[in-house]
Amino acid sequence: MSALLKLSGVQTYIGRYHILQGVDFDVPEGQTTMLLGRNGAGKTTTLRTIMGLWQARTGSISLAGEAIEKLATPDIAQRGVGYVPESMAVFSDLTVKENLVLAARNGPLDEAQLAWIFGFFPALKKFWLSRAGSLSGGQKQMLSIARAIVEPRKLLLIDEPTKGLAPAIVMSLIECLKEIKRRGVTILLVEQNFHAARELGDQVLVMDNGTIVHRGEMAALAADVPLQERLLGLSLEAHQ
Numbered sequence: 001m002s003a004l005l006k007l008s009g010v011q012t013y014i015g016r017y018h019i020l021q022g023v024d025f026d027v028p029e030g031q032t033t034m035l036l037g038r039n040g041a042g043k044t045t046t047l048r049t050i051m052g053l054w055q056a057r058t059g060s061i062s063l064a065g066e067a068i069e070k071l072a073t074p075d076i077a078q079r080g081v082g083y084v085p086e087s088m089a090v091f092s093d094l095t096v097k098e099n100l101v102l103a104a105r106n107g108p109l110d111e112a113q114l115a116w117i118f119g120f121f122p123a124l125k126k127f128w129l130s131r132a133g134s135l136s137g138g139q140k141q142m143l144s145i146a147r148a149i150v151e152p153r154k155l156l157l158i159d160e161p162t163k164g165l166a167p168a169i170v171m172s173l174i175e176c177l178k179e180i181k182r183r184g185v186t187i188l189l190v191e192q193n194f195h196a197a198r199e200l201g202d203q204v205l206v207m208d209n210g211t212i213v214h215r216g217e218m219a220a221l222a223a224d225v226p227l228q229e230r231l232l233g234l235s236l237e238a239h240q
């Protein structure tokens, strides 16, 4: 399967801190790749570097074979990359509708875009004219993802979408993300919830200390408890 996204030797500094210390990986087209790792491993910095929010000092990043490491965020978005940051990207004082309209580059949403969004997130239809600030945490997360896919996307980068959500909401979010993948969107997903990672991931990358220390099939890592313990410090409770 061909790589939609490819990082080679990516090094990122934040101020004087050397955070990404040579990151190499491929994200295969049409699959969901999980980016796992302990706190502070460099997962968010990796997504932000792909989006051009931090500039890689060395190394290359390519999307469908085209170098993007020197592009600014809007240019990367224009090439079909959506980004859902860890702090949900919604405007609390605006309605659900206004949040989505603002996210659409080409003016008002047409019927096809509305059908596409409601197909994933039917709850948003019910709250269409409600202020985003009045939504629950799970509904806000869905709106945040909906904003990222309101335009057609090849690749979606999502940072810890299940963080702080109740188990039932996590389940429905997992179903939404599976549906997004079924519709042909490639996903790179940072996740701390191993259950969600196991449900969603085709491939897995594990980071530690600013580099990739493991890459492989998610199913293989899910079946190897000692490896999870070693790479992620997961205890048996994570599997219950």
Ligand SMILES: Nc1ncnc2c1ncn2[C@@H]1O[C@H](COP(=O)(O)OP(=O)(O)OP(=O)(O)O)[C@@H](O)[C@H]1O
Binding pocket: 014, 015, 017, 019, 037, 038, 039, 040, 041, 042, 043, 044, 045, 046
């Ligand atoms: N703005 C910043 N200024 C200085 N250091 C930063 C900044 N942002 C991140 N870092 C540092 O970079 C390292 C990697 O952080 P990053 O947020 O990428 O890790 P992470 O794997 O996403 O962690 P978590 O799972 O806790 O979100 C950490 O040591 C962090 O303290």
